[in-house]
Each structure stands twice: as structure tokens, then as C-alpha cells.
Amino acid sequence: MSQTRIAIHGLGGVGKTQIAIEYAYWLHKEHPEVSMFWVHASDSVRFHQALSQIASECQVPGREGGGDVSKLVKDWLERKDCRPWLMIIDNADDAEIFFGYNREGSQSSTAIRRNAHAAYLGSYIPECSHGAVLVTTRNKQVGVDLTRSPGVIEVEMMNQAEAISLVRTRLGDDHQDNELMADLVNELEKIPLALAQAAAFIQKNSSSIAEYLEILKENDNARVELLSQPFQALGRDTEVSHAVTATWMVSFKQIRDQNPHASNLLSLMAFFNRQDIPKAYLSDRGESTLNTENGLGILKAFSLITAGKGTQSFDMHRLVQLVVRKWLLTEDEDQRWAETALRIVSRLYPSALLYGNWETCAAYLPHVYTILSFAELSEEAEDDRVCLLHETAGYLSRQGQLRQAEEFNMQVVEARKRVLGSEHLDTLISMNNLAVIYADQGRLQEAEELNVQVVEARKRVLGAKHPKTLTSMNNLALIYRDQGRLQEAEELGVQVAEASKRVLGAEHPDTLISMSLLASTYQDQGRLKEAEELRVQVVEASKRVLGAEHPDTLISISNLAWVYWDQGRSEEATVLLSDAVELSRVSLGPDHPKTQKRQAWLADWQRESLEKSSERSPYMGRWGFNESASEGAVVQGS
Template identity: 35%
Template sequence: MLFMRKEWRKAAIVGLGGVGKTQVALQLAYWTKKHRPEFSIFWVPALSSATFEQAFAAMARKLPIQSGGDDDDLKQSVRRYLSSEAAGPWLLVVDNVDDSDIFFGSAGMPGSISEYLPESDDGLTLFTTRSREVAVSVAGSDVIRPAAAELLKELTYLPLAITQAAAYINIKQVPLAEYVELLHGTQQDIIGLMSKEFRDKTRYPGSQNAVATTWLVSFGQIRKSDNAAADLLSFISCIEPKGIPQSLFPSSESTEQLVDAIGTLCAYAFLTRRGDSKVFDMHSLVHLATRIWAQREGLTATTEEKATRHLATVFPSDDYANRNVWREYLPHGLRVLQHSKELDIKERSDLLFWIGRCLRADGRIKESAKSLEEACQWRIRHFAKDHPSRLASQHTLAIAYQANGQVQEAIELLEQVVAIQAKTLTQEHPDRLASQHELARAYQANGQVQEAVELLEQVVAIKAKTLTQEHPSRLASQHELARAYQANGQVQEAVELLEQVVAIKAKTLTQEHPDRLASQHELARAYQANGQVQEAVELLEQVVAIKAKTLTQEHPSRLASQHALAIAYQANGQV
């Protein structure tokens, strides 16, 4: 509307909180950036005078203006510049104009937001507000033509429904009256079903029908014209509606077809791209509508199976280099698992396995153990005792158990695994050595230090013959042997071994790599046990500083290093 007639310089989107006003304003801003690049775009939150002033201060820094530094002078400078011809065309979005006293001022509140808003023949201003009174005050009360008025009434003035309807009308170029007829002709049974499910999701009376109806009209057209887009929509209904990376989408016959499918869903306002990124969001009601439709058509089981198989294929390993990818994928994988509990297929156990490993790497230990238990149970039911996949899941579950403080359960599980592998694998087989390594760690955690030392000395001796000095597996076992030495009172041996390990990792791993940090942490502990307290403090300060940048506050590894540093400070007299 703002771009259609020159006399319309201001418009307002009005509606209850949570119905999508800001989302519509964002879509207009993105549309303007793409289709009207000559326009400058400014976004001003009007929740309070403080948020307004912060936004104007940010605008002032980007505009070619000077002010005396006074807040009032700065806001007036911004207003004067944007009101001048020098500013050129602009779009100003004033979001959340909900408090009329803040916006217009009052006897008890001198000054107002409204007096600083620019006026220009080249400028457009869009307001979002919960107040119909404010909307009329800022944008006027122009009468909308009858066909548009009827359509808006049908859509209960709900921004999400209006957005979907506008997208369809623009794509298909249908008259408003014809679109209203389409709404009347949609299947009332499924609308009723969707509306019932939507009831708790939106606070607008009658708006449930509007969303369901516009969704059905648009989805019907998508199914007719773009099968790939319809399939993609079905897949998205199985994952989280927010923060969807494009790399997670199932591949189409070609990259071009996938790009076209994404474009179709965006065009119909079913999907929204986050700026220029390859990450997308879907409105929760659109997401729910798709799930309801699939359920009604009897397609839920098939769709969820396809989604599970696909995620099992693309989900990355817990390798540190993949951390950004699996952090993006985790919410979607967890959602798929939540809705596919009745699915009895290998791919689901594979997905459980890798999600469990990634959760453990991210410090989410209890969730990790739960996921790995489920993977392990499936493999126990379907695989023989000596099957590599079954043993791998038991091995990994034992690691999670130990991290969760269930040391006895970890030992019992690993002793079973090690006993089976002793019969089926050679001494130098990597899987057998890995399980012995983990069993030794569990022994040490259980206070069986001598058993841990003896087992790790065997493992380290074999790896010294079969692996290079810088091999991660060899370094990991040397690291654990050093920990066992320290626990056994062999502090000097621990220091010497850890100094070797840390020196090699300094050449082969980045500063923030968890394996390098873990060895530095242990070396610092060994230094302190050896009376080298100052060296311990300096090393732990480095470790804690790096972990503060790379790990969450509650991550167990970060907390462990902070705890160790506090003890070192105390030993150093820094109480």
C-alpha cells in the first residue's frame, strides 16, 4: 500500500500481541531492500523512550550529520536530515507503538517520540501497534475499497493470514473477489480440525479459521505446480520450524530444483529466509497446519520415516571440526526422534547414536545418556553380541555413563565389551584398544588406580608400535596414563608424559581444540601436585580464558577448569 500511491506516506499494522505484526513489517523491509534498493531502511523500536533513543543514536552514527552531543539535539538532527531532500527515499519502521503516553507524550511525561519522527515526500513510515486508536492517530483512517475490506474481514485482520493471502494473490495475479471465493470453497472439515488445534496458538477471535483457510488455498496450488516444494514442506513439518539450515534439506534431482522449491515456499510466505543467510524460519501455525494435513491424509508415518532416514544420513559425527554443523542440526534431530518413537528401523538407532555423541560433546550429559541408551537397546534387540554396531553403542553409552557419574554401570558395560573384543579382535585392533582405554578411565574414576595404570600401560605400549607420535588416539591414551600416574602418586612421570603430549598438540591442534585444552588442564594439575604452583596458575588462566570464549557457562569442562584454577590460586596464596 505504501508504494502504490504517493499520497500514502504512512501506514499502520494493528493487532494483538503475538499475531505477527513485526514479521509482516520485516517482510516489507526485506522486500524493499530487494526490489527498491534506492531506499534506505531504518528500524526503530518504540517500546520505551530508551529503546527509541538508542535506535536514533545508532542512526545518527550512520548518517552524515553532526550534533552537539545532547540527546535531544541528536534526535532533532536525525529528524531534520531525514526530512531534507539530501536524505533521498527511505522507509522507517516504528515497531511496537503500544503506549500512547510514550509515543505522543502526556502532562506527566514531557517530550514524546512522535515529535522526532521525520516528514518527507520521499519517506515512508510504517507503524506496528496493538492499539487501533494509535494506528488511526499515526496513519489516518483511509477507507479501503470494498473487495479488500471484505477480504480483510474474512481473514480476521490477522497479519499471518494476510501475508499468506497477499503472497498467493501476487503470484497468481487473481482479483481479490476471486480469492474470497477460493476461501469460501475450501474444505470445511479440515479447516475445522486445524482451527481446533490452532486455538491455543493465537489470541485473535476467529483467526484460527483464517490461517487454516489461507494455508489450504496456497498449499493446494503448491501441490499442483511444484511437487518438490510440497515434498520439502512435508519434510519441514517433521523438524523444528525455526533456524533451519539449507544444508539440512533433502536433495532434489538438481540444485536448481531445490532452489526453486525453496523459492516457491518463500513466495507463498510459508518460509522466511534470515537476511542473506542460508537459514530459514517457518511460522509455527504454518508448521502445525502442515502436520495436521499430513495426519488427516494418513501420511504422517511415511513422512516421519523419510525424515528420520534423511537425518540419519546427513547428521555429522561429533568431531570437533563439525561442531557448528551439529549444533545447528541438533534441535531438528531431537524433534524427529521425539515424533518417531514407534519407528523400528536401523536409521533411527543411527540417528540416536550420533545425536547422543554430539550431546555429550556439547556437555549435555543426561540427554546424551538417554539418547545412547535408546540406541543401545535397539541394537541389542536386533544385533548379535559381537556385532560391531552393538559393541560401539555399548562402548559409547559407557562413556556417557561415566560422565554422568554412573561409574559402576560404565565398568560393567565396558568389561563385557572388552571381554567380547578379546575373543574377536586382534590385540592392536583400534576398537579393542579404544574400549580398553575407556575401561581404564572408568577404573580410575572408581578408585581402581592400579588396574587403570596397568591397562593403560599395555594400551600405550601397543599404540607406540602401531601409531605415529602425533596420532590423536595415541596421544589420548598417553594423556590418560599420565592422569593415572598422578592418581597413583607417580607425579614426576605424569608431568614428563603430559609435557610431551602438550608439546605435540601445540603443533597439531588449534588453541581452542578441546583435546589440547584437556591436556593443558591436566598438566597444570600435575604441576601443582609437583609443587610448581606458579606454572599451574599461568597455564590454567590460559585454559579458562579460552574456554570462556568457546563453551557455555554451565559446560562441565569449563567449570572443571575454573574449579582447578581456584584451587591453584589458593595454593599460590591468592586467597
């Protein structure tokens, strides 16, 4: 026993106590001369009871004299004539009862209320060369302090084979379906206590694994209820509940008592997606950096969160999230924290109008879906919900995820009409966006009807030459073109392009869009020379204004390639489209719909199997226009 104090730590229910028991049996077998002492340390009363029992069993001198029995036991164990011993201190989770302080370095209210003359438990732990202490704790920080060493041992989750073996051992030969067992251990995230609880339920109710899984997968409430079922667990403390929910709620309450900042962070994180929770979400609450770092440190110490894929994100176990929500529900705090999470995501979700934000938009998207799944929100939270739907729909439409973008935009339109009125500027933005989505889906009649409403309302509210009015007129011209109404598309397109040059300038992105649309109309009319001249102007200006890799620049390059192809300049067209494909792979990614569409066209061209006159798709031209003209990412009220 070269190292006299060792601590093992891990999430509640991960198997720390069982490991300590197994080690004690092994040590007794290998070294029968070593005495074993087990001390429950979940609270100070049980700790002192355990030491008092040691005094009685070992007949420690002076134990009946009315003095401090715990100190007598410590002194007796440290005596040189005492035989070798191992003391296992189980569930040493509470820093206050061991040291009288929390990890922020000050006494908490709980500690202050204690008798100022009472010694803290840390002072009763013996230390000598002939004895050793093994500590089990959910709180790594307590383990570090008790052992005075950073090298505490983490008990990690079981792997798949270990978890299946545990279930098979508990259930016996009647339940040997490997596929169902694998499903079960994955659903319960390979947490030993959860697996033992599941096995106990199955045995007690004479159920099958399939029947248990059916209940488990029914919904989150059913999952939490199953995890709340009491059961007997061999080797665990008989005076505390063995249910997973109760086990973890003990940790939650300890954290709340010791560090409210950590408890707040835990409550907040329960309402995000469990993977890759951005640190930015946790720092956006007005707390000091020090409080946030201390709080995160405590949650990591209790193994309730772990580092995510990125250096600035965190993961939570799904089951931990569910139990935190259940705990907050019992405390009547669930709606408060759900709305806090919604407010943070809504405030931090970036505008998809800026191409540079797309990576962040994608990273935040799972959290959007999670937070929007909580239906019970107050009226005060409605603005945050609508703003988030609006921003997210803008990103989704730019990624070609049109069905989800439509659903979100419909909700925004309905909410804004109800609250703001049909001709409020924000309502008109949402209606414009929805019309663009209809057009991208090929639902041209619906797109036209909605777009006409927007044009007429904007002319009344903003005037005929306002940039937003010109945007909706551009959209309408685009719809006319897709409907084959080329004369109307040309007339409206010329009107918008000229007005946009006067109002916004010749190289403003919206002006370039209107020029691109007009070029598409010329191209459909067979006026290829005029189309080429406009396309070249748009490409050169887009490169200067937006950059060569900007998605709108890539659209203009692709459109110019189509003009070359229609003119019979196949070699120039193929080279230009090949450049656009390579840039698309870099800037949009290989799986983006536009990248794949361009790759398909390039493959057709290279095989010379595309009919120039009839197979040329107008979709890129329409798509190119809608990409920038859609106001799906305009912030509400701007």
C-alpha cells in the same frame, strides 16, 4: 491516486481484508465522490459474478446483450467520462486464473485443463488515470505481477500491544487480565484471525481465557482442533470457512496444484524445528537447485516461511507447522514426510569426533529433538533413527549433557542388540560409549561391568591388539584408576600404551590418550616426575597433531598444570591453567562444563585456598581420557 495499482500481501488470517475494508471506509469519508467496487477473486466464478453485479448496479450499457459482461465493465470503468473509482480485488491468490501460468513460467495441469479460449482474469482488470486497484493476496508473486511492481506492501504480524488490544476489544471488560492476555497472544503468535477465533470460542462457550489456554496447551492435537473451530468473522468472505486451519489449507492446496516442488518443501519443513531450518536440509532431496529456489520463493511469497537468523536457514510459524501436519494427516502423507525429514537429519548430522563439527552439531540439535518426537515410524526408518541417536549421543556426551546422552545411547544399545546381536561391532561401539557415560557420571561399578563385557567381546571378535580393543582396555584402566585400584590401572595402562605405540604410532591421538591416562595413574601414585615427563610429551604432541585449541589439547594442558601444582610450582601451574581457560572460552564457549570447571580451579588456585594433596580432582584426567576415547561419534558400519 498517483499509483493505480497497489497490492498488500501476507499470511492468511493476518488481516489483509480488514485493512482493505478500513481503507475503503476512510476513502469514502474523505472522498465521497470516489466509487467503491469489491471483487472476490478466490476463483474465476466469483470474480465474474462480482463484475456482473457491478454491471447491474451501475447499469453498464450492453450488459443484457449476451456478450462478455466482464469486458464491458472493464471498458466502462476506463472511459474518460467515468467518475473516480477504487476496485478492491480480495483474495487474488491464484496465479493461474489471473495469468494462465505458474511462477516456473509454464502452464500447470490445472491451467491446461481450462478452456483454451477463455480469457484469464488479469485481462479484465481496468487501468486508467481516474481509477485505482487495491489487491489483497496471500501470494506476493501474484501481487507483483498484478501491479507490475516489486513494491508490494507486506502486512506483518501485530506487535504485543496491538494483539492484546484486539483481544480486549473482542472480549470486552469481562476479560481484562493482562498477564493471561499476553500469554494468549503469544501462544497464538499474534495472528489476528487466530486471536479472533479464540475470542469467538471464549464468548460462545462462556469460557475464561485461562480455560481456553488450558485446552490450547494440552497438546498439539488440541491446539489444531481449536484452530479448526468455525466462527463468524466480521468483514471476511461469508462463502469460505473462517477457521485458521481451513484458511491455511486453501493456501497449501493452491501451492500443491501450482508447484509440487514447493508443496514438497512445505511438507518436509513441517517436521523440523520451526526455527533456523538449514537450507542444506532442503537441498538434500535430489531436486535441482532451480526447483528448490523456485519452491522456496513460493513459500516465502505466501508468507509461510521467512528468513532465519542465518543467511542459509528459514523459520516457520509454529501454528503453520501444526496445520501443515494436520493437512498431511488428512492426506495420509504425514508419516512419509516425517520419515523423509528423519532420513535427511540422520544423513547430515556430523560426527562429533571432529571438533570442527561441534558448531554444526549444536545448530542441528533442535531439529534432532523435534524429529525424534514423532513416534509412528516404519521399520524402514529404524536404521535412520538409531544412527541419529548414536551421532547425537556422541555430541551430547562431549558437551557434558550426560543424562540425555545416556538416554539416547541406551536406545541405541537396545536396538542394535535386537537387530544386530550382542557382539556385532556396532553394538560393541554403543556399549563402549554407554560405559564411558556411566564413568563420567561416577557410576563406576556399572561402567566396569559393561566395559569388561566390551573388552572380552572385542578380544574374541577383533583380537587383543586391535585399536578398538585397546580403546576399551584403556577405558577399563581409567575405571580402575577412579576406583582407586592404582596397581591394576598402571599394569593395564602400560600394556595399552606400549601396544598402541606399536600398532598406531607414538603420536596417534589414541596413543596420546593412553599416555595421558598412565600419567594420571602415576600422579595418583605420587610419581610426579614420571607423570610430568609423560604430560609434557602429550602436550607437545597434541599441539602438533591436533592444534593448540583442540579440546583434547586443552585437557592435556590442564593436566600438566595439575602436575605443576602438585609439585608446588604454583606460579607455573596458574599461568598454564589460565592459558587453558582462555582457550576454552574461545573453542568451547564460556558456558561449557569444562570451561567452568577450569575457571573454578583457577579461582581456587589464585586464592591459594586449594589443598594440593587432597583437593586435587582426578576428574579432569578421567574426563580427558574419555573425551577422545569414547567412540560416541563413530558412524554405524565404519
